[in-house]
Amino acid sequence: MLWWPKAIYESLPASYLVAGLTSLYELPKPLALWPGCTFLCAGALAIFMRVQYRNRRRLSLSSDELRHVHRQQRMVDRRAEAALKEFEFSQSHGAQRRLTRHDIPDKR
Incomplete structure (x- = not known):
């Protein structure tokens, strides 16, 4: 399994969101649509999955x-x-x- 330092692991979803917003803002619109939306979806999905995992773990104890x-x-x-x-x-x-x-x- 891939091991990342905690600071990098915790900031990864926010990094995805920032990368998505940056690519949508900086690149020409047709070119930026695909990577921008992909990064935004990946960041939102990572945040959602992390919240679900932590809630499930907290409730299971x-x-x-x-x-x-x-x-x-x-x-x-x-x-x-x-x-x-x-x-x-x-x-x-x-x-x-x-x-x-x-x-x-x-x-x-």
């Missing part, structure tokens, strides 16, 4: 599953926050040690 997913996300966030605090502490502790040229007792 029960409240227990939603709570479980939310709990997991909070746990990941807490771990990331703890790792960041640990990193910041180690950086400031190392800087203080370099400035004073002696060991500072480990006070957490």
